[in-house]
Amino acid sequence: MDNFWNEYPVMKSDLEEVTRIMKKSIKCKEKLVENAILELINSGGKLLRPAFLIIAARFGNFKEEEIYPLAAVLEMLHMATLVHDDIIDNSELRRGTETIQAKYGKGYAVYIGDFLFTRCFKILSEHSTLKGINVDSNVMSRICMGEIEQFSSKYNKKVSVRRYLKRISSKTAELFSLSFYSGAMGSGCDDKLCKRLSNIGHDIGMAFQIIDDILDYTSDETALGKSVGNDIKQGIYTLPLIYVLEKKNQRLSDILDKNTLDERDLREINNIVRDSGGIEKARELAEKYTNRAFKLIGTLPEGENTNILLRTTEKLLVRFY
Amino acid sequence: MDNFWNEYPVMKSDLEEVTRIMKKSIKCKEKLVENAILELINSGGKLLRPAFLIIAARFGNFKEEEIYPLAAVLEMLHMATLVHDDIIDNSELRRGTETIQAKYGKGYAVYIGDFLFTRCFKILSEHSTLKGINVDSNVMSRICMGEIEQFSSKYNKKVSVRRYLKRISSKTAELFSLSFYSGAMGSGCDDKLCKRLSNIGHDIGMAFQIIDDILDYTSDETALGKSVGNDIKQGIYTLPLIYVLEKKNQRLSDILDKNTLDERDLREINNIVRDSGGIEKARELAEKYTNRAFKLIGTLPEGENTNILLRTTEKLLVRFY
Numbered sequence: 001m002d003n004f005w006n007e008y009p010v011m012k013s014d015l016e017e018v019t020r021i022m023k024k025s026i027k028c029k030e031k032l033v034e035n036a037i038l039e040l041i042n043s044g045g046k047l048l049r050p051a052f053l054i055i056a057a058r059f060g061n062f063k064e065e066e067i068y069p070l071a072a073v074l075e076m077l078h079m080a081t082l083v084h085d086d087i088i089d090n091s092e093l094r095r096g097t098e099t100i101q102a103k104y105g106k107g108y109a110v111y112i113g114d115f116l117f118t119r120c121f122k123i124l125s126e127h128s129t130l131k132g133i134n135v136d137s138n139v140m141s142r143i144c145m146g147e148i149e150q151f152s153s154k155y156n157k158k159v160s161v162r163r164y165l166k167r168i169s170s171k172t173a174e175l176f177s178l179s180f181y182s183g184a185m186g187s188g189c190d191d192k193l194c195k196r197l198s199n200i201g202h203d204i205g206m207a208f209q210i211i212d213d214i215l216d217y218t219s220d221e222t223a224l225g226k227s228v229g230n231d232i233k234q235g236i237y238t239l240p241l242i243y244v245l246e247k248k249n250q251r252l253s254d255i256l257d258k259n260t261l262d263e264r265d266l267r268e269i270n271n272i273v274r275d276s277g278g279i280e281k282a283r284e285l286a287e288k289y290t291n292r293a294f295k296l297i298g299t300l301p302e303g304e305n306t307n308i309l310l311r312t313t314e315k316l317l318v319r320f321y
Numbered sequence: 322m323d324n325f326w327n328e329y330p331v332m333k334s335d336l337e338e339v340t341r342i343m344k345k346s347i348k349c350k351e352k353l354v355e356n357a358i359l360e361l362i363n364s365g366g367k368l369l370r371p372a373f374l375i376i377a378a379r380f381g382n383f384k385e386e387e388i389y390p391l392a393a394v395l396e397m398l399h400m401a402t403l404v405h406d407d408i409i410d411n412s413e414l415r416r417g418t419e420t421i422q423a424k425y426g427k428g429y430a431v432y433i434g435d436f437l438f439t440r441c442f443k444i445l446s447e448h449s450t451l452k453g454i455n456v457d458s459n460v461m462s463r464i465c466m467g468e469i470e471q472f473s474s475k476y477n478k479k480v481s482v483r484r485y486l487k488r489i490s491s492k493t494a495e496l497f498s499l500s501f502y503s504g505a506m507g508s509g510c511d512d513k514l515c516k517r518l519s520n521i522g523h524d525i526g527m528a529f530q531i532i533d534d535i536l537d538y539t540s541d542e543t544a545l546g547k548s549v550g551n552d553i554k555q556g557i558y559t560l561p562l563i564y565v566l567e568k569k570n571q572r573l574s575d576i577l578d579k580n581t582l583d584e585r586d587l588r589e590i591n592n593i594v595r596d597s598g599g600i601e602k603a604r605e606l607a608e609k610y611t612n613r614a615f616k617l618i619g620t621l622p623e624g625e626n627t628n629i630l631l632r633t634t635e636k637l638l639v640r641f642y
Contacts (some may be wrong), residue, residue, distance in 0.1 A: 028462070030469045083436060088428040107409040110431060111469045114405060117435070118461040121442055125455035133454060134446035141349070142437040148351045148432045 004046045004315070008308060011051060014071075017064070018050045021072040033112055036100050040079055043095040048316070049074040049175060052204070053183035055312070056197045057071055058305045060187025069125040069127040070186050073120045073136070074179050079145060080116035081175075085107050089234050098315060104149030107108050116296060139178045146170025156236035157245050157256060164242055165206070166175065168213075196296060203293035207317050215240035215268055229266040237290075239285065240278035241269070290317045323634070325367045329629060332372060335392075338385070339371045346440050352467050357421050361400055364416040370395040370496060371636070373525070374504035375520045376633070381508025389464065389551040390448040391507050394441045394542045396456070401437035402464060402496075404430050409472060410555050453506065456523055460499045467491025475556035478566050478577060486527070489534075494526030504562050521617045521630075528610035528638050534559035535603050538591055550587040561599035562590075570597060611638045 005012045019041060026037045050071030085091070086099040087109045093099065101109035119139075124133050138154065148166045153159045180201035184194040206316045216231045217240055231238055244252055252272045255265050274277060293313055300306045326333045340362060347358045378388045407414070407420040408430045413422065438461075443456050470488045474480045500523035505515040513601035536551045537604055540563055558566065565573055573593045576586050594600060614634055619627030623628045 016476060026417055028466060030466055030473065032473065033466075037456065042588065084431050098397065106427070107472050108469070110405050110408055110434075111465050113431075113435075114438070115462060115465040115469075117438055118458050118465060121454060121458040125451050125458060130446050130454075133442060136445060137439050137442040141436060144432050144436040144439060145351055145354075146356055148429070148436075151352065151428050151432065153355065196570065282390055 002046045011054065011308070012176055014054050014064075014068070015047045017068050018047065018071045018075065021068055021123075022076060025076070025123055026111045026116070027070065028115070032104065032108070035117060036104055036108065036125065037079070037116065039097065040083070040094075040100065043074075043097045044304065045095060048208075049078050049179040051312070052176065052179040052309075053186075055305060055309050056180040056183030056189075056201075057187040058183075059193060059301070060184060060189040062187050067183065067186055067195030068129060069123050070132075070182050073123050073128075074182065076116050076120045076123075077136075077140065078148060078175060080120070080160075081147070081171075083113040083116065085147065088147075089230070089236075091164075091230065092259045124210055128182075128186075132182065135181065136178065139174045142170045142174050146172070150236060153237070155221070155237075155256075157237070157253060159237055159242055159245075159284055160248070161239070161242055164237075164239055167203070167269075168206060168209040171207040172212075173202045176208065177201040185222070195212075196299065199294045201295050203289045203296065204313055205316070207286045207289035207293065210239055210282055210289070211317065214282050214286070217273055217279055232266060232269060233261060238281040240273045242278075243281045244273050244276045244278040247276060249278060252276075286317070293317075323365045323367045326372065329633075331588055332375065332629070334388070336368050336372060337593050339368065339375075339396065341347040341394045342362075342380060342389055342444075343397060346393065346397070346444055347437070351437070351567070353425065353429070354436060357429065358400070358437065359406070359420065359432055361415075361421065364418045366396075366416060368396055369529075370399050370447075370500040372633070373500040373522060373630075374507075376630050377504030377510075378508040379504075380512040380514060380518065381481065381505060382623070383508050387448060388504065388507055390444050391453075391503050393589050395496070397441050397444075398461065399496060401434045402468070402549075404434040404455075404486060406468065408434075409468075410525075410551070410557075412551065412576075420434050421477050437569055442621065448506075449503075453503065456502065456506075457499065460495050463491045463495050467493070471557060474558070476558075478558070478574060480558055480563055480566075482560070482563055482567070485558075485560055490523070491526060493530040493533075495525045497526030497529065498522040517617060517620065521614050524610045524614035524617065525634055527639070528607045528614065530611070531560055531603055531607040532638065533536040535561055535600055535607070538594055538600055542595065550591070550626075554582060560603040561594045563599075564602045565597045565599040567596050568597060575599075607638070614638075 005015060022041055023038065026034055026035055036275045053071045053074050054067060082094065083100050086094060087101045087106050091099050092102045100112055121133070124136060128136070145170070146167050149163070150171065152162070177198045178201070179197040181194055186227065189197070216227070216229065216238065232241070249272060252269065255261070255269055258265060290313070297306060297310050297313065300309070324335060344359065349355050374392045374395050403415065404421050407415060408427050413421050413423045420435055436552055438478045442454070445457060450459070467488050467490070471492065474484070498519045499522070502515055502519040505518045510518070518556060532561060534552065537550065537559065553562070570593060571642060573590065576582070576590055611634070615631070618627060618631050618634065621630070
């Protein structure tokens with residue numbers, strides 16, 4: 001596990017339990033599949049979605065035997081989307097290790113993602129409710145829609161900020177929102193609190209994705225654990241670039257029209273996006289979502305759990321500004 | 322719809338209703354996705370799985386508003402696996418029309434399959450039970466395992482008949498079995514009848530897949546609606562070939578060792594498989610499963626519904642021998 005949770009030993013032990021459930025539920029006869037998923041589990045993600053689910057659940061009547069499986073499902077749904085996204089994006093690296101599609105091929109990656117989906121619904125059938133499954137499947141449909149919209153918008157220089165925000169709301173923020181909602185619902189919080197926690201998740205998710213997209217411009221490969229400039233290479237235009245495209249930057253537009261982009265092109269795009277204030281503006285919007293999340297967190301009942309949520313959100317989002 | 326059901330106007334109208342539910346449930350904002358799935362729905366499959374589900378349901382207390390959505394789910398699960406399989410097999414044609422992966426690319430095909438999965442579980446959350454969802458997700462996991470086993474066994478000349486049978490049981494027969502089981506369960510049949518119907522589905526599924534695999538050797542492109550010899554080209558060794566490989570046919574083994582197979586090689590493989598009795602032996606096994614299904618159908622309560630099941634099974638499997 002990532003050392004993100006080192007200062008919270010209770011959360012760390014919660015997440016170890018969640019990891020154990022994940023490992024158990026993906027056991028199967030095809031050892032290649034099991035090992036590929038184990039490698040992904042062990043590659044040290046932050047387990048943000050299950051962690052947020054657990055934090056939300058602690059606002060209600062927390063029963064670990066009911067909450068841990070739901071938390072495992074959230075991470076496994078996330079993993080399934082990662083495995084399939086890496087096929088489409090042709091990604092080589094994820095969390096600093098080779099992706100399943102790169103290591104085992106796209107064929108296995110398709111089935112491994114599918115297998116993860118089926119295991120999620122198996123767990124849900126044993127630990128959730130029909131209503132819970134309804135919410136989960138709706139969110140999953142919207143995630144597909146977000147991914148498809150991103151795929152359809154490849155190399156489209158006319159994508160608006162509004163469309164981008166809708167896309168990341170579907171493909172990222174909805175799952176964060178679902179994490180909070182599932183935890184709150186699963187521990188019997190009232191509707192109002194469920195809704196509020198779910199909104200916090202949405203705002204955190206929006207900020208998180210914008211920051212992730214900015215990092216594709218600003219980070220270096222070692223720190224990020226995946227290739228930099230990957231989005232642009234794949235024709236995926238994200239917020240920093242979209243802001244600059246809106247200003248009708250001719251040079252940027254010309255480079256993007258090239259058939260293939262070499263390292264020099266990527267560096268030039270990077271410089272233009274930075275110099276034209278694209279990164280700065282994207283940061284401001286991420287900050288806006290972050291502040292909205294903080295404001296909502298401020299309305300939660302005071303206590304240790306709200307503090308953990310506050311400090312986690314800070315650690316995740318604020319160190320960036 | 323295929324004219325397979327023309328002589329059964331009640332079933333035809335049932336299936337039209339099921340098709341309407343499918344079309345409604347795949348409505349979404351991304352019109353490309355919706356249209357791609359509509360084309361697949363309209364390409365005229367036999368809708369065997371929903372039809373068998375409906376036949377099984379008529380042995381119990383048949384309520385169409387409860388049964389039709391479950392029937393739609395079975396076909397949509399099947400469609401999802403087709404869409405993903407075509408990515409892996411690189412298939413160009415399905416039911417005589419271009420596959421989604423060929424027409425729209427592998428990226429869309431991954432997400433369209435995923436979207437279909439999520440819609441299935443949404444319908445199930447509204448019309449099934451937690452137990453039903455548990456059974457469905459377990460079957461889906463086993464289908465994945467069957468597909469993965471097939472993928473892992475590519476170009477493996479040592480695949481045993483036993484392993485092949487296990488594969489087709491997972492990847493095909495389980496879903497037929499589930500169709501019968503879901504229908505029987507959904508209409509309140511007792512456990513014994515559910516089990517018996519589910520066994521009938523399994524035997525029909527086994528015979529159906531063996532026949533499908535034989536057709537890859539014996540049919541012509543127009544009749545089959547997909548490429549002939551496609552399995553071999555993809556390194557997928559099915560029953561007729563496995564039988565001959567077991568006899569240690571050196572010439573066959575040598576051709577299969579080639580890096581690429583041209584039309585002449587495919588014709589020669591075909592001739593060897595036919596002349597060495599591979600097709601004949603495969604037919605015999607398909608017939609054995611068919612007869613087992615008939616025997617079980619013979620134990621069902623007499624009546625119109627059993628007759629339809631009998632004649633449908635005949636039409637599907639027996640005309641072939």
